Amino acid sequence: MLRFRRGGVLTALLLVSGAAAAQDTGKPTDPQIAYTAGEIDIKAAQLALKKAKSKDVRAFAKDMVRDHTAVNKQALALVKKLKVKPEDNDTSRALNKQATEKRAELAKLSGAAFDKAYAENEVAYHKTVDDALESTLIPSASNGELKDLLSTGLKIFQGHEQHAEEMAQQLK
Amino acid sequence: MKTGSDPRASVFVRAAALAVALFFEVQASAGEVIKVQMKDLAFAPAAFAAHVGDTVEWVNNDFVAHTATARNGDWEVNIPPRATRRLLVKRPGTVEYFCRFHPTMKGEATITAQPAQ
Numbered sequence: 517m518l519r520f521r522r523g524g525v526l527t528a529l530l531l532v533s534g535a536a537a538a539q540d541t542g543k544p545t546d547p548q549i550a551y552t553a554g555e556i557d558i559k560a561a562q563l564a565l566k567k568a569k570s571k572d573v574r575a576f577a578k579d580m581v582r583d584h585t586a587v588n589k590q591a592l593a594l595v596k597k598l599k600v601k602p603e604d605n606d607t608s609r610a611l612n613k614q615a616t617e618k619r620a621e622l623a624k625l626s627g628a629a630f631d632k633a634y635a636e637n638e639v640a641y642h643k644t645v646d647d648a649l650e651s652t653l654i655p656s657a658s659n660g661e662l663k664d665l666l667s668t669g670l671k672i673f674q675g676h677e678q679h680a681e682e683m684a685q686q687l688k
Numbered sequence: 689m690k691t692g693s694d695p696r697a698s699v700f701v702r703a704a705a706l707a708v709a710l711f712f713e714v715q716a717s718a719g720e721v722i723k724v725q726m727k728d729l730a731f732a733p734a735a736f737a738a739h740v741g742d743t744v745e746w747v748n749n750d751f752v753a754h755t756a757t758a759r760n761g762d763w764e765v766n767i768p769p770r771a772t773r774r775l776l777v778k779r780p781g782t783v784e785y786f787c788r789f790h791p792t793m794k795g796e797a798t799i800t801a802q803p804a805q
Binding site: 575579582583586587589590668671672675678679682 | 729750753769788789790793
């Protein structure tokens, strides 16, 4: 019940990526999706910083705020440089809706139960985002700088995924 | 008055001698500089050898912050995004190190005693 609904998010990402691939220019949705994905993880981390009991989980949450803020800073700079207007779209809205629901679920928990659920959600969430980046968002990015940013983002998020897996394993 | 007895000249000679002595002193104690790059969340080279007295220069090419943290607690260097930080190697031993922010980034430093002069 606590598992992140991976299927839904992935489908949404695939849909938008497909739509984006059909366009020749612009594709303002890709940086916006990457940005939204980062914002979601920052909000989850902020909740963890308020609620988490484990020192390791709190340290991980701090890492998430630091890294996703850095990635989003790059994403915003690129959006500005490419002169695309970041706009909410169906995917970013779907991502946000699911994340809001997830945070509400997590907020009801406390102590070790919160730590475990947060860690498991971080594994699932990063896996979803990494899969989407690897299989669709990066291959469909036509702008070189956007491709580079998404590729670097993927490396960072894969690191987060592994880190989250180790953390979830230790909390079992 | 002879030049040799000029007290100012004498001070100058002594200062120069001291400067030369200090220079060689510094030269003798300054070891090599070993560069370790951090790029795309990896240390390169991840494994390196150094002597006590050498300096490790950590070059962060990423836009996220990293640390180089000795697992035995001997040292930790915080390297902000796109910055360089230095670490003077003080103790011999084989030290595993990692990035505290990205624990999948790992490496090993083999530190040996200062070579004989």
